[in-house]
Amino acid sequence: MPYPLKLIIYTDLNDTLLDRNYRFDDASEALELIRRYDIPLIISTSKTRGQTEIYRKRMALNYPLIVENGGAIHFPPGSFPTGRLPEGCRREGGEFVWEFTRPAQDLLPDLKDAAKVTNTIVETISEMPVERIMEYTGMSKEESELAKDRRYTIYFTCKGDRDFLFAELKYRGLKPTWGSYFCHLGYYNDKGLAVHKLTSLYRTMGFLDFTTAALGDNMNDYTMFQTVDRPIIVERPGGGHFSGIDIENIYRVEGIGPIGWNRAVIDLVNFIDWNY
Ligand SMILES: [Mg+2]
Secondary structure (H helix, E strand, O other), X not given: OOOOOOEEEEEOOEOOOEOOOOOOHHHHHHHHHHHHOOOOEEEEOOOOHXXXXXXXXXXXXXXXXXXXXXXXXXXOOOOOOHHHOOOOOEEEOOEEEEEOOOOHHHHHHHHHHHHHHHOOEEEEXXXXXXXXXXXXXXXXXXXXXXXXXXXXXXXXXXXOOHHHHHHHHHHOOOEEEEOOOOEEEEOOOOHHHHHHHHHHHHHHOOOOOOEEEEEEOOHHHHHHHHHOOEEEEEEOOOOOOOOOOOOOOOEEEEEEOHHHHHHHHHHHHXXXXXXX
């Protein structure tokens, strides 16, 4: 008999489920538990749809994917009952896409102008040669190329006063944030909004008695942490937790990236009563 839906886990990738070498071996024990109990493990990342596919395949997962900081949710074939998808989902290359924002290209003039006004120098990932992205992030050539194919969130580097630039961008109604390597700029989207939408969608299927958890490590996980029952922050490379998260019930698990991830998820799963 299959296990009931008792838990949904949202997870960031870089420096959370993935270590600095983009590996998740340290989380294998928890991933095994997730498979055993059929727990939806929803990747929620700033990466593009193409990049996310690399890890979805490696982890042998088939659940919806939150990409580009909540710019869209993609539903690969078999990941969700298509009859239950909301109106407005588009079909694209054999899967459904639920979009929450406008094209990233629209934000470019504001980013460039805000940089000029604040005397900062920004460089977007689309302006960077693939070799430099590889050197800067340690990603493979394949993933670095896929990282350029951005639709909803601009990735950029910033030289100068980042806080000043971010204030200017916020003043213009945009949403700047950051992850492991890049600053990010979106319009309506953030991870929290997409997590909220997807959780509500699971509820419309009649599942009501489940807990939501989210694991992350950095600023762009903030809104996701605010949206779930059990927010969990793992330690950053080098040790220690990112200090910019002020959420009362957050669990600061010991362990860098996938090591902390493994520990926290084992505890989460064991906390649930699976026998009814
Ligand atoms: Mg991260």
